[in-house]
Amino acid sequence: MAAAAVIAALALLAILGPWLSPYSYDALDWQHLAAAPGLTAAHWLGTDPLGRDLYVRTLYGLRLSLLIGVLASAVSVGIGVAWGTIAGYVGGRTDSWMMRTVDVLYALPYLFVVIILATVFGRGRVAMLLVAIGAVGWLTMARVVRGQTLSLKRREFIEAARATGLGTRAILLRHIVPNLAGTVAVYATLTIPELITYESFLSFLGLGVQEPQASLGSLINDGARQMLTAPWMLLAPAGILFALLLCFNLLGDGLRDALDPATH
Amino acid sequence: MMLGYTVRRIAGTVPTLLILVTLSFFVIRLAPGGPFAQERALTPQVRANLDHLYGLDQPLGVQYLHYLRGLAHGDLGLSYKLRDESVAGLIAQGLPVSVTVGFAALVLATLCGVPLGIFAALRRGGAVDYLVTGLATLAIALPTFVTGPLLALLFGLALRWLPVAGWQQGDPIYLILPAGTLALPVCAAIARMMRGSLLETLSASFVRTARARGLGPWRVLLRHALRPSLLPVVSYLGPAATYVFTGSLVVETVFALPGTGKYLVQGALDRDYTLVMGMIVLYGALTLLLNLAADLAYGWLDPRVRHE
Numbered sequence: 427m428a429a430a431a432v433i434a435a436l437a438l439l440a441i442l443g444p445w446l447s448p449y450s451y452d453a454l455d456w457q458h459l460a461a462a463p464g465l466t467a468a469h470w471l472g473t474d475p476l477g478r479d480l481y482v483r484t485l486y487g488l489r490l491s492l493l494i495g496v497l498a499s500a501v502s503v504g505i506g507v508a509w510g511t512i513a514g515y516v517g518g519r520t521d522s523w524m525m526r527t528v529d530v531l532y533a534l535p536y537l538f539v540v541i542i543l544a545t546v547f548g549r550g551r552v553a554m555l556l557v558a559i560g561a562v563g564w565l566t567m568a569r570v571v572r573g574q575t576l577s578l579k580r581r582e583f584i585e586a587a588r589a590t591g592l593g594t595r596a597i598l599l600r601h602i603v604p605n606l607a608g609t610v611a612v613y614a615t616l617t618i619p620e621l622i623t624y625e626s627f628l629s630f631l632g633l634g635v636q637e638p639q640a641s642l643g644s645l646i647n648d649g650a651r652q653m654l655t656a657p658w659m660l661l662a663p664a665g666i667l668f669a670l671l672l673c674f675n676l677l678g679d680g681l682r683d684a685l686d687p688a689t690h
Numbered sequence: 691m692m693l694g695y696t697v698r699r700i701a702g703t704v705p706t707l708l709i710l711v712t713l714s715f716f717v718i719r720l721a722p723g724g725p726f727a728q729e730r731a732l733t734p735q736v737r738a739n740l741d742h743l744y745g746l747d748q749p750l751g752v753q754y755l756h757y758l759r760g761l762a763h764g765d766l767g768l769s770y771k772l773r774d775e776s777v778a779g780l781i782a783q784g785l786p787v788s789v790t791v792g793f794a795a796l797v798l799a800t801l802c803g804v805p806l807g808i809f810a811a812l813r814r815g816g817a818v819d820y821l822v823t824g825l826a827t828l829a830i831a832l833p834t835f836v837t838g839p840l841l842a843l844l845f846g847l848a849l850r851w852l853p854v855a856g857w858q859q860g861d862p863i864y865l866i867l868p869a870g871t872l873a874l875p876v877c878a879a880i881a882r883m884m885r886g887s888l889l890e891t892l893s894a895s896f897v898r899t900a901r902a903r904g905l906g907p908w909r910v911l912l913r914h915a916l917r918p919s920l921l922p923v924v925s926y927l928g929p930a931a932t933y934v935f936t937g938s939l940v941v942e943t944v945f946a947l948p949g950t951g952k953y954l955v956q957g958a959l960d961r962d963y964t965l966v967m968g969m970i971v972l973y974g975a976l977t978l979l980l981n982l983a984a985d986l987a988y989g990w991l992d993p994r995v996r997h998e
Contacts, residue, residue: 530706537936538970541958542714623833630835631939631955643835650839650944657843664836672831 429673429680436670440489449479474648474659478638484662487640491667494556494641495622501560502621503614506567507606511598513568514575525572532565540624541633555634559624567613574609578602612681619674626667642667695989703978710974711761711967715754718963744770744964757967766968770960777968780953785972787857788949791941792934794865795872799930803877804923807884808911814889822881829878834937838871838944855946868941875937876930880923887919894918921992928984932977 473479513524543558578584579602587597626643628634635641642663649660741747744767745756760767766777810822845867846854857864891897892915900914942951950969957965 530709538714538954538973541954542717542966542970619831627833627835627936627940631943631958633955633958646835646839650835650842653839653843653847657847660839660843664840668832668836671833672828675827675831 429676432669432673433677436488436666436673437492440485440492443481443485449482474652474656480645480659480662483640484642484645484666487642487645487663488666488670490552490635490639491622491625491642492670494552494559494625495618498556498560498563498621498625499614499617501557502563502617503567503610504564505560506564506613507571507603507610509564509568510571510573511575511602511606514572515579515594515598515602517576517579521572525569528565528568531562537562537624537627540628552635552639555625555628559621559628563617563621563624567610567617570609570613571606574606575602578605608685612678612685615674615681616678619671619678622667622674623671642670692990696986699982699985699989703982707971707975707978711758711971712754714967714970715757716750718966719750719753744768761971766971767964769957769965770962777964780965781950781968781972784948784950784953787947788938788942788951791865791868791872791947791949792931792938794869795876795934795937796927796930798869799873799876799880800923800927802873803880804884804920806877806881807923808888808916810881810885811888811892812911819885823885826878826882829874830882832875833940834871834875835940835944837874838868838941841867841871842944855944857945857947864945868945868947871941871944872934872937876933879930880926883922883926884919887922888915891915891919917991921988924991925984925988927987928981931980931984935973935977 474483509524509528513521539562540558543554543561584597584601587601592600622642625634625641626646629641629643630647632644632647635644637644645663646660646667649656649663652659738747745753748756757767764778766781769775769777769780806822810819813819842854845852852867853864897910897915900910905913938949939951939955941947942949943955950972953965954969954973956962957969
């Protein structure tokens with residue numbers, strides 16, 4: 427649960443942190459080009475060669491990475507839950523076609539699909555990036571949710587609901603989905619770090635967030651270019667991304683062990 | 691029986707590749723703004739000639755069939771941006787480097803991961819176990835675009851043991867950092883998986899029987915427990931290969947390797963349709979092939995799978 431606290435702290439820092447510094451994420455400071463970090467210096471984490479404040483840029487990047495990761499996870503959870511419950515509940519031919527689609531999509535190299543989508547939609551549009559990443563993240567969720575739905579379907583309370591004349595839609599929304607909440611929460615927690623990685627991966631390659639905006643991935647790329655002269659540009663965003671991913675993974679694993687002992 | 695299984699698995703792979711090709715072809719063509727849209731304004735005549743050269747003036751369906759026919763002959767078309775270069779030619783230049791790095795990474799990951807997992811499982815609850823599982827959790831959480839630059843910083847710039855970047859044909863010292871970067875998370879995943887499945891196997895009744903017959907611990911491990919616990923690792927090699935391919939895009943950028951990954955990135959940045967398509971086809975085919983190979987190896991190791 428320490429992981430949850432760290433995530434909360436990082437999220438808070440991402441939201442509030444930039445206001446603690448007088449600089450904005452794209453302001454140039456000509457007096458301090460590529461300045462080294464230091465607590466007494468004007469720029470706490472130093473600046474890049476254009477004189478932009480790295481403390482603000484890193485937190486700004488963290489904010490964008492978190493935002494895209496969480497929203498894209500919401501998109502993929504939405505698709506996955508809808509797909510899985512419908513396939514599992516309706517069953518029969520519908521189920522086999524829906525799950526076969528998932529199997530085929532599973533076999534495709536997903537990151538290349540993201541690259542295609544990023545190529546097509548044009549770079550730099552955060553909304554498009556979000557949809558592109560969310561569109562490939564829902565497959566595992568759909569499989570897990572379908573499995574759970576199949577076992578829920580045979581329970582008495584669903585039968586009772588059907589006997590009272592409730593429609594499929596109402597049963598799905600009112601009885602199946604609420605009972606899936608635990609499982610969905612676990613896999614959503616595991617989806618977030620995965621999708622944050624995708625976003626950072628794309629931004630690292632230059633296909634995601636564009637200048638002057640920053641995400642952790644694009645900052646790591648900038649840092650890797652300046653590694654020789656300004657290693658602090660690499661270390662700050664890399665450290666934050668690492669902490670973020672590690673905590674989400676630990677939290678997800680912990681939740682899974684707590685809520686779903688069968689998989690362990 | 692093995693033959694039937696093999697045929698079934700191959701028959702399942704071909705349509706998937708076709709779907710990938712079809713999907714990416716049409717999605718890419720639907721994109722607004724063609725490959726010539728960003729350049730200096732061309733006179734209509736030049737533009738028409740260019741479109742004609744690349745077949746862009748024909749209906750989409752015709753272009754698609756044309757592409758498929760070329761694909762069947764190993765012709766992936768001409769690059770739009772890198773003039774006078776055919777996509778197949780670019781692949782032929784870069785592929786040996788990418789395959790060397792990727793293959794080295796997979797071998798390295800397996801050779802490190804399997805023994806680490808075995809040691810951790812045999813000394814369950816001991817210091818080695820905690821160290822391996824702890825480090826594995828860290829390594830899995832770290833994406834290659836973080837570890838790559840950090841390793842280059844540490845071993846290349848700070849310690850000066852290895853070259854920071856670059857590639858010289860036949861000199862394995864340039865291989866260490868890129869292959870190591872790619873291998874790290876795969877190795878961690880393999881170690882974790884190996885540990886889990888060996889622990890499970892060691893508690894199975896046939897292992898208890900083998901022990902009861904008075905066999906020594908090494909003989910029990912090597913003759914009885916190892917083979918069934920390797921199964922999950924083998925089936926993981928398919929996804930691991932996918933991971934290595936996607937990771938190679940990053941690693942080739944970080945370490946400035948002349949592989950195929952940079953063409954995919956460059957093609958995507960330039961909207962070079964044929965180049966992106968060619969790379970998607972290449973990586974898609976490689977991924978599916980390796981998944982197929984992993985499945986076949988699995989079927990060979992575990993006869994139950996073939997009968998499903």
